[in-house]
Amino acid sequence: MxxxxxxxxxxxxxxxHVGHGGGFIVRNKNGFATLYRLIDVFIITVLYCMSGFYFEIAFTFAPMLLLFAYVMSFQITAEAIELYRSWRGHRTIEILRAVAIVWFFSGLITLTVGFFFGSKIALLPQFIFLWFCLTLLVLLVWRYVMRKVLFRVRKSGRNxxxxxxxxxxxxxxxxxxxxxxxxxxxxxxxxxxxxxxxxxxxxxxxxxxxxxxxxxxxxxxxxxxxxxxxxxxxxxxxxxxxxxxxxxxxxxxxxxxxxxxxxxxxxxxxxxxxxxxxLSVYDTPFQGAATLLKRIEDVVLSVIILSFLMIPMALIALAVKLTSKGPVIFKQHRYGLDGRPITVYKFRSMTTQDNGEEVKQATKDDPRITRIGAFIRKTSLDELPQFFNVLQGRMSIVGPRPHAVAHNEQYRKIIKGYMLRHKVKPGITGWAQVNGLRGETEIIGKMVKRVEYDLDYIHRWSVWLDIKIIAMTVVNGFVNKNAY
Missing domain, CATH: 3.40.50.720 (NAD(P)-binding Rossmann-like Domain)
Structure with missing residues (x-):
């Protein structure tokens, strides 16, 4: 019954479905959160001083500024991924991975600060390298040991x-x-x-x-x-x-x-x-410090990627201009965060520029696709100008792919929860794309599956998931048989 x-x-x-998936409702911080924070700051500071003494660093105002930047970055990043929440019921590898992510992004932020204030700080690279490595090692070891001690105590019946x-x-x-x-x-x-x-x-x-x-x-x-x-x-x-x-x-x-x-x-x-x-029913994962962390991730990675791709992008632009009539950049209206309209940049790959109430998706052997357009679409090189959209704050590197406004209006009427994918910024690459859901959606089932992956990404978002998606894109996401 x-x-x-x-x-x-x-x-x-x-x-x-209890106990799986995690993240439906924000977790409460446990009573040990403050203690864990103090221990982390103590470890970071002591290792900084030990490394400095080893290399005979004079701890004037400038070197202490670098330590302060790292501690603050560590706390902000830790707050963003909820490092200090209760990890009861989770595998040890999960908390160690979270610590490693916080360590990595804190170091990235600190090195950026050091770059802009390099003339004043001027610390030995060997000192920074030793400090970073020791910090990661000790943070991982102390948490691993603490977890094992707690497990043993609880299994013995105490606590x-x-x-x-x-x-x-x-x-x-x-x-x-x-x-x-x-x-x-x-x-x-x-x-x-x-x-x-x-x-x-x-x-x-x-x-x-x-x-x-x-x-x-x-x-x-x-x-x-x-x-x-x-x-x-x-x-x-x-x-x-x-x-x-x-x-x-x-x-x-x-x-x-x-x-x-x-x-x-x-x-x-x-x-x-x-x-x-x-209780909010539909919400974004980017609240407070998480918003800042996501933005730092987007800006830093976009600057690095564009610095390597400026020459290839210039060559692609020249090829587009010489092989067909029309502008180099195709601007299309899409829905962005919270469903607000944005303009998205792409290298033009077609002879036409559909951007109205009806947009026909590209199909196999589509006569509208130019010779160079077929190549850059197949290799996703046509998406590269969107890194400028990321720097503008309109898009993220990772997120649900933006669809044409006409397609949004079509699918929101027939796919349940379709517009929830706009609770985050659209991305250049996404969870759906690295799982093979790219290209034409000639049947509604393909779009439904794509939306399911988009919502799963929003539900499970973490810096680690973003890194995983970017890595999968680099390995197998540039060339896809479904992209034409």
Missing amino acids: SDQDRYKGDNEITEP SREAIIIGATQVGLNVANQINENEQLGIRFKGLFDDRADTRLSHELQNQILGNIDDAIAMARRNEVDYIYIALPMSAESRIRHILEKCSDTTANVYLVPNFFIYNLLNARWQSIGSVQA
């Missing part, structure tokens, strides 16, 4: 908590599985509780009930339980309120595990409106 049958008269709520789950639902089962599969959480699962008989439960939940809800409350009153997870459907509001009233007579920590995920939340987070808490 379904939860809808059990709680007759309530609205149906689909069960969420552990007893937990029960009220509600024999799929949500409750998922929570139980996550607790059992992650011993490092330091939580011991004691059982499921529900008022329904086994015959009224789904097959996988039968014979797993330890008692009814009154039994659960009684255990909590005897101080046998530390955590109570309520995993009933949100539609059972009166039932949940009644259970919460009973739980108020205990000292257990009580948590609601809601079914928000029916709404396919996109980077949802809690927001305070005065004293009222609201």
Whole structure:
């Protein structure tokens, strides 16, 4: 029997997928966040001083400015990728990778500062290299050791908590599985509780009930339980309120595990409106420091890439001009961040410049494509001028590919969630493109799949994912059989 049958008269709520994917709702910082920050700053500072003493560096104002720049960059970058959140339930490699990303971008920012103030700072490159390498090594080692110590303590039964789950639902089962599969959480699962008989439960939940809800409350009153997870459907509001009233007579920590995920939340987070808490359903991953980090990533990489590509771009421009009539740069209107119109640059690859209410997609052996146009489209070289769009702030290097306005208006009417891809800036390359979804979308299914990848990127965004996409683009993304 379904939860809808059990709680007759309530609205149906689909069960969420608990414990996988991460990032649906912004995580709370744990109590160790401040301690971790202080230890990181201490390590960075001590290693800076040790490296300086080794190379006999005089610690005047200028060298200390470089240290300050690195510490501030480290804290801002760490905040952007939530390095100091709780990592319970995550693999050790994930936190080590996060530390490495913070270290890399902090170093990049610091070297940029050193470049502009080079005449005043003038530090030995060997000193900077030694300091950076030691910092990465020690930051990784101390976190690895700390994780292992915490795991050992929790597995031994110390610093552990007893937990029960009220509600024999799929949500409750998922929570139980996550607790059992992650011993490092330091939580011991004691059982499921529900008022329904086994015959009224789904097959996988039968014979797993330890008692009814009154039994659960009684255990909590005897101080046998530390955590109570309520995993009933949100539609059972009166039932949940009644259970919460009973739980108020205990000292257990009580948590609601809601079914928000029916709404396919996109980077949802809690927001305070005065004293009222609201849950955003569709939101952007770029909030606060994350916005700054993404912008630094775009500007620094665009400047580096353009410095290497200026001569090839000049040659492409000359080839376009000499082989066909028309301008070198094709300007097309697209939707940018929040659906606002932007102008996107490309090397012209066709004899026509469709930019109106109806834009025909390029097809195989399209007669509109010029001789040089076929080559630069196949190799994605026609997209290179968009690095100037990135410097202007209209686009990002990585993000959902921008479509013509006419195509946007067409697909937003027939593809659910299509416009959510505009919660971030469009990109030169994207998660969909490196997974083979490029070129003509002659059937609606291809565009649906492309949108799914775009929304998955927005949901899972991280600096590491951007680096991965850029690397995949370099390795196999320039030449594509679907691009014509």
